[in-house]
Amino acid sequence: MESVNELVTILPAIIIGFAGLLVMMLDAYIENVRLVFRTTTLFTLGALGIAINDMFGHSGEAFYGLITYGGTAAFGAVLVLIGTLVTVILSRDYLEKTGSHIAEVYSMILFGTFGMLILVSANNLVTLFLGIETMSICLYVLAGLVKNEKKGVEAALKYFLLGAFSTGFLLYGMALLYGASGSTFLTDIATLDDKGMIYWAGVALLLVGFFFKISAVPFHMWTPDVYQGAPTTITAYMATASKSAAFVAFIFVLSRALPEARAEWGDVIWLFSILTMVIGNVLALVQDNVKRMLAYSSIAHAGYILIGLAAGTDAAYSAVLFYLFAYTLMNLGAFGIVAYYEWHKGLDFTEVKNYAGLGFKQPVMGVLMSIFLFSMVGIPPFAGFIGKYRVFAAAVDEGLISLVVVGVLASAASVYYYLRVLINLYMHESDPGITLIRPGVLYSATLIILAALTIYFGVKPGDLTNLLGSFKGISY
Amino acid sequence: MELDWYLSLSAVLFTIGVIGVLTRKNAIVVFMCAELMLNSVNLTLVSFSAQHGDVHGQILVFFSLCVAAAEAAVGLAIIIAIFRNHLTVDISQINLLRW
Numbered sequence: 130m131e132s133v134n135e136l137v138t139i140l141p142a143i144i145i146g147f148a149g150l151l152v153m154m155l156d157a158y159i160e161n162v163r164l165v166f167r168t169t170t171l172f173t174l175g176a177l178g179i180a181i182n183d184m185f186g187h188s189g190e191a192f193y194g195l196i197t198y199g200g201t202a203a204f205g206a207v208l209v210l211i212g213t214l215v216t217v218i219l220s221r222d223y224l225e226k227t228g229s230h231i232a233e234v235y236s237m238i239l240f241g242t243f244g245m246l247i248l249v250s251a252n253n254l255v256t257l258f259l260g261i262e263t264m265s266i267c268l269y270v271l272a273g274l275v276k277n278e279k280k281g282v283e284a285a286l287k288y289f290l291l292g293a294f295s296t297g298f299l300l301y302g303m304a305l306l307y308g309a310s311g312s313t314f315l316t317d318i319a320t321l322d323d324k325g326m327i328y329w330a331g332v333a334l335l336l337v338g339f340f341f342k343i344s345a346v347p348f349h350m351w352t353p354d355v356y357q358g359a360p361t362t363i364t365a366y367m368a369t370a371s372k373s374a375a376f377v378a379f380i381f382v383l384s385r386a387l388p389e390a391r392a393e394w395g396d397v398i399w400l401f402s403i404l405t406m407v408i409g410n411v412l413a414l415v416q417d418n419v420k421r422m423l424a425y426s427s428i429a430h431a432g433y434i435l436i437g438l439a440a441g442t443d444a445a446y447s448a449v450l451f452y453l454f455a456y457t458l459m460n461l462g463a464f465g466i467v468a469y470y471e472w473h474k475g476l477d478f479t480e481v482k483n484y485a486g487l488g489f490k491q492p493v494m495g496v497l498m499s500i501f502l503f504s505m506v507g508i509p510p511f512a513g514f515i516g517k518y519r520v521f522a523a524a525v526d527e528g529l530i531s532l533v534v535v536g537v538l539a540s541a542a543s544v545y546y547y548l549r550v551l552i553n554l555y556m557h558e559s560d561p562g563i564t565l566i567r568p569g570v571l572y573s574a575t576l577i578i579l580a581a582l583t584i585y586f587g588v589k590p591g592d593l594t595n596l597l598g599s600f601k602g603i604s605y
Numbered sequence: 606m607e608l609d610w611y612l613s614l615s616a617v618l619f620t621i622g623v624i625g626v627l628t629r630k631n632a633i634v635v636f637m638c639a640e641l642m643l644n645s646v647n648l649t650l651v652s653f654s655a656q657h658g659d660v661h662g663q664i665l666v667f668f669s670l671c672v673a674a675a676e677a678a679v680g681l682a683i684i685i686a687i688f689r690n691h692l693t694v695d696i697s698q699i700n701l702l703r704w
Contacts, residue, residue: 255665262672269679273686280701282686287702289683290635293676294626297642300669301619304646304662308612308653313661354702 135191139198141176141183141206142246145213148172149239156232166221169235173217173242177210184596190252194314197252200600204450205249205377208457212370213242215461215575219468220362222572226472227360229275238366241267245374252385254303254313257378261299261342264371265292271366272359284358291341291351299338305331306386315386324390332390335382336397342375345435346405349428353412356424361471364420365464368427369457376434376453380446383438391441398439399532405432406539413546417480419467422546423460426505429543430456436532437520445523447597452516454593455504455586459513462501462579466494469568469576476563481550486559488551493573494565495554500580502547504587507540511587519594611652618645632684632694636677643673 136143151172152165180203188199198206217238224230244263251257269292273285303313309328310318321328337348344352356364387394409429416422434456437449470478470487477483488495504511507518517540521533586593618641625638647666654662688694 255661255668258665259668259672262676266672266675266679269683273683276686277690279690282683282690283699283701285683286632286687286696286699289676289680290626290632290639290696293636293639293680294623294642296672296676297619297622297639297646300643300646301649303665304649304653307650307662307665308656311653311657311659313665358702 138189138191139196139246139250141180141210142243142250144172144176144179145210145239145246146243148176149236149243152232152239153236156236160232162230162232165232165235166217169217169239170214172239173210173214177207177214180206180210192256195253195256196247196250198250201377201380201446201450202250204454204597204600205374206246208373208377208453209242209245209249209370212366212373212457212461213238215465215579216362216366216370218571218575219365219461219465220360222569223362223468223472224360226566227275227474229278229360231274234271234274237267237270241271241366242370245370248374249377249381251378251381252315254307254315257315257382258300258303260378261375262296264374265296265342268292268367268371271363272355274360274363280358281360282358284355287351287358288355295338295341295348298334298341302331302333302335302338305334307331315382318386319388329393332387332394333397336394339375339379339382340401343372343379343431343434344428345401345431346408346428349405349409352428353416353421353424356427357418357421361420361464361468364424365461365468368423368464369460372427372431373453373457376449379438380449383441384446395439395441398435399529402432402435402439402532403535405429405435406535407432410539410542413543416546417482419479419481419484419550420464422481422550423463423467426543426546427460429539430460430505432539433517433520433536436524436529436536439532440524440527440529442523442527444526444598445520447594447600448516448519448523450597450600451590451594452520455512455516455583458579458583458586459501459504459511462497462576462583463505465572465576465579466498466501469494469572470565472566473563481553482557484550484553485557486554487563487565488554490559490563490565491568493577494568497576497580498554499551500583502551504583506544506547509587510584512583512585512590513587515587515590515594608652608656612649615645615648615652618642618648630695630697632687632696632699635696636680636684640673640677643669 183203190197244260248260269289272288273282275281305327310321341348413425437445504513507514524533622638622642629635650662650666
């Protein structure tokens, strides 16, 4: 019975893993893509419901402490599952319209999500490594989903080679930390007294590995290429679910395994945060391709999130979690709209100038895009503003004034490239020959819900921030 | 047991792997260098494990071997897909996406 209880402890991950296997079998024996899609949606929805319920108090250990679940980990699971659910729903229409709707997509997404769920609840270097790799290997496959699309396959190759490279650093860091402390448990590594050179080399390599996964400058080279080349809804998945999972795991590693070295890694993250914000925003300014612009914007967002990690207090961590939530909502939405414009085969909607006048052709989509982009800029009353405000406020409390100044200036610069999309959508004359397809009910309803949540948590963030603030006792 | 020798060997192998990834042009060779990095880490883990008299390090090695095998399967499939599309596996010529 003990083992059954342990399975129940991380029920969302078990459900998703089971659903992945089930969907794979369904595809092999029944070959009905619609059925596979429905099964995937249903199981993801169930897992999301359970994960949301788990945020309120359910917590526990499983598998001899390899997994700890509850509080922050449950919130990470919620973020990952929101990303997965929206990706699955948007992918169906997008892949059908672009003519590459194959059922394997859903099982790969589910297995990737399983890896992310393990990653957010990992309390040991072994589970951490397995979570990251299960997630990454599925993402390599998903990036190269369309086999005869040159750019997609190229993106997959670049992602794969740099991913394998960064795995080497991550694993070397883990090996050295294990060598220094003699244990693979995060909490045991924290109790180490004698910190020699092996320990510090391990910390440095582990940070490099994580910086690759969260695409901090200068380890961001793969991000724009992969985000541009991969199918757009899959890009949304990589940009939101996998990044949220990596950030939650990063918080756990920093707060559980390396709390005593906070002064040292605080300085390192301070530096990388500034680099990421400045370079991410500056390069986003010069992009003409919308997906590539959003890729650089997600790098810039990683920079803002790193401000919170550099502050390293409980308040800062809960601000980071809120930021990740807002980031997930608005990025899923923005990539969803970009994917919608890409439905139109034969029309080229990759460059920002081709968006001219589209805002009036399908007014709902135009308005939704405006909401998501304004939220990314950080304009009230959207959730992106609250996220930025809380991260900056937590950093000011820790005396990181210079970091906040750079952050505010960088997000002021970001107004240019976000508004450029809107100016094209609304203020330029459109080509009268273009007619846009009406999006399906499910597709537009999903995007409308995302926009509604963006506004709701921008106007009334109190409940969520209180909940996130209450996590510190059980999770760090 | 002289732990230092094992650690130095694996550090040298790791460095060779890093230099290989950064300088070589053939996708398969780059991938082999990445695998070399992983395997040098396995050597580190095994030697630490023997030093501490603790089995956790070796367990991690087993998992990292599995991961490396899965990565090789996916990676070689991607390289085949690249070759079918571009008729080359020279990464300096695979450059549709830049800046």
